[in-house]
Amino acid sequence: MSKVTAMTFIERKKNHEKITVLTAYDYSMAKLLDENGVDCLLVGDSLGMTMLGYEDTLAVTMDDMIHHTKAVKRGVKNALVVADMPFLSYHISDEGAVINAGRFIKEAGAHAVKLEGGYQVKSKIEAIIAAQIPVMGHLGLTPQSVNMFGGFKVQGKTEQQARKLIDEAKMLEEIGCFAIVLECVPEKLARLVSEQLSIPTIGIGAGAGCDGQVLVIQDLLGMNKDFVPKFVKTYADLSSVIGSAVKAYCEEVKTGAFPEEKHTFKIDDEIINKLY
Numbered sequence: 001m002s003k004v005t006a007m008t009f010i011e012r013k014k015n016h017e018k019i020t021v022l023t024a025y026d027y028s029m030a031k032l033l034d035e036n037g038v039d040c041l042l043v044g045d046s047l048g049m050t051m052l053g054y055e056d057t058l059a060v061t062m063d064d065m066i067h068h069t070k071a072v073k074r075g076v077k078n079a080l081v082v083a084d085m086p087f088l089s090y091h092i093s094d095e096g097a098v099i100n101a102g103r104f105i106k107e108a109g110a111h112a113v114k115l116e117g118g119y120q121v122k123s124k125i126e127a128i129i130a131a132q133i134p135v136m137g138h139l140g141l142t143p144q145s146v147n148m149f150g151g152f153k154v155q156g157k158t159e160q161q162a163r164k165l166i167d168e169a170k171m172l173e174e175i176g177c178f179a180i181v182l183e184c185v186p187e188k189l190a191r192l193v194s195e196q197l198s199i200p201t202i203g204i205g206a207g208a209g210c211d212g213q214v215l216v217i218q219d220l221l222g223m224n225k226d227f228v229p230k231f232v233k234t235y236a237d238l239s240s241v242i243g244s245a246v247k248a249y250c251e252e253v254k255t256g257a258f259p260e261e262k263h264t265f266k267i268d269d270e271i272i273n274k275l276y
Ligand code: KIV
Pocket: 023, 042, 043, 044, 045, 046, 047, 084, 181, 183, 204, 214, 215, 216
């Protein structure tokens, strides 16, 4: 497989080839996903929940994101690594947005950044793209706006909201974004938006009409049974697999069944006898 770039995304859309995106937050998972052909690894600020145990993404810092992006990048050979800009890392000024986006490229080796929002962040996206950093947009349910939305709710259901979403998607394309995540948007609206753009849409809870899909890796692998959103398909039951493995390990340590002879290292009896 050859290296995926932001340009590959546009080519894929032209050729009607779907794009696969998964979140990744650490080296070993990134390596597995990359080796198994995922096009793009998103170091999402969802790591606030999956890795750090927060209730939402708002407390995630630039340093948290840089730390995890560096680890992901070390595991990747071919996938495009996109780093999510955390809350307040791009809202304050155009200059601040470029400095923080630049940190992801210079310090962490990311290939692109993602940031949430439409008109409100237009000048920030333009400034980042002017600095030659590819930007992935994000519309619909943008989790950093959870307090403005009054919860994690499907977006774009009214005519006014739907028109705004279409306008903002076109604006993001015009100013140079190479792709747009559409999160929790009605299926027919996401399809319409996708048909009107020449850059790909990457859906999460937005249906099959998008040009690609993204899921949080822990959701796909069934690692969190407490809450499974409607749009998630669970492809494995890792919480049961991990649970059984850990229980078996604890049992075998307690009974002495682990470690066995084959797990140990040797020393000459002559040396050991001198130590008694
Ligand atoms: O942070 C994240 O994981 C995301 C995806 C769900 C799109 O933004």
